[in-house]
Amino acid sequence: MMNNLELLYSSQEIEQAISQIAATLNDTYKDKDPIIVGVLKGSLCFVSDLIRKLSFPFTLEFIRAKSYGLRGDKPQEVTIEGIDFDISHKDIIVVDDIFDRGETLHKILDELNKHHPASIKSVLLLRKKSKKMISLEPDYTLLDIEDKFVIGYGLDYKEHYRGLDGIYAFKSIP
Numbered sequence: 001m002m003n004n005l006e007l008l009y010s011s012q013e014i015e016q017a018i019s020q021i022a023a024t025l026n027d028t029y030k031d032k033d034p035i036i037v038g039v040l041k042g043s044l045c046f047v048s049d050l051i052r053k054l055s056f057p058f059t060l061e062f063i064r065a066k067s068y069g070l071r072g073d074k075p076q077e078v079t080i081e082g083i084d085f086d087i088s089h090k091d092i093i094v095v096d097d098i099f100d101r102g103e104t105l106h107k108i109l110d111e112l113n114k115h116h117p118a119s120i121k122s123v124l125l126l127r128k129k130s131k132k133m134i135s136l137e138p139d140y141t142l143l144d145i146e147d148k149f150v151i152g153y154g155l156d157y158k159e160h161y162r163g164l165d166g167i168y169a170f171k172s173i174p
């Protein structure tokens, strides 16, 4: 199963990057009590490792983002499910897996902003070098990747491979 995979980031490299971002967040949020909003399913490993390095009080919620339509030159339709918790006047930290063309994060921020939070920041594990569809940048990104399909550390290909402890690219798409 592993011969078709190229390791991009080992679990040690991921851990180091998470420690760095956690230090930044610990400073920024030291007197606050934000809501951490994880985006399922891809952020599952990232969220679970990140929250164990935080030293400020927070609550944790999850939402789901689903994309429809073929990925081409047109923007995809993204829908957000699960915003059923109270956001108004709260500080929000959105935690997601990949910033690719930006449509998903754009839609998430749009939907959350409708509920009048005090502030929103976004933390993205990976930033892909791809043609961005949207003029929006995440507040924090941890690791850069080439424009390749990646899996592992929560990320799937057809719902598999989420349990790999590093981040991998396929040498050839199966």
Ligand code: 5GP
Residues within 6 Å of the ligand: 042, 096, 097, 098, 099, 100, 101, 102, 103, 104, 105, 148, 149, 150, 151, 155, 156, 157
């Ligand atoms: P965007 O809306 O920024 O184009 O796409 C972001 C979403 O697409 C990510 O949250 C992720 O769910 C999915 N995605 C984009 N690139 C990859 C990839 O290389 N591997 C996997 N597993 N998902 C990806």
Ligand code: MG
Residues within 6 Å of the ligand: 039, 040, 041, 042, 065, 096, 097, 098, 104
């Ligand atoms: Mg996603």
